[in-house]
Amino acid sequence: MIEYPDNYLMFQEMFPELIKAHEQAGTLARDLGPIDVKTGHLIQLAACVALRSEGGAHSHARRAISAGASSEEIYHTIALLIDTVGFSTAAAAFSWVNDIIRINK
Numbered sequence: 001m002i003e004y005p006d007n008y009l010m011f012q013e014m015f016p017e018l019i020k021a022h023e024q025a026g027t028l029a030r031d032l033g034p035i036d037v038k039t040g041h042l043i044q045l046a047a048c049v050a051l052r053s054e055g056g057a058h059s060h061a062r063r064a065i066s067a068g069a070s071s072e073e074i075y076h077t078i079a080l081l082i083d084t085v086g087f088s089t090a091a092a093a094f095s096w097v098n099d100i101i102r103i104n105k
Contacts, residue, residue, distance in 0.1 A: 038067035049093040
């Protein structure tokens with residue numbers, strides 16, 4: 001079972017229809033193409049790192065691990081971004097995913 005952050009749960013309580021539509025859009029996007037769930041979450045992790053979204057990075061690292069990603073794949077996803085997002089952003093992302101990887105060991 002996915003554990004959602006308190007802010008997400010509050011948003012869900014306040015705007016249930018909006019969250020439902022958001023989740024349905026994500027499901028539809030996943031079901032439309034050939035990319036497997038694990039790779040999809042690694043892609044979304046990369047986008048969250050680029051956006052400097054710590055919560056999103058936590059969420060997609062957790063989901064990628066649930067879909068079978070190894071810690072090495074998570075770290076490599078971030079390492080691939082160093083020349084795109086910069087070293088400091090990638091280094092911050094390493095600390096964010098460490099929060100999740102330590103919990104899952």
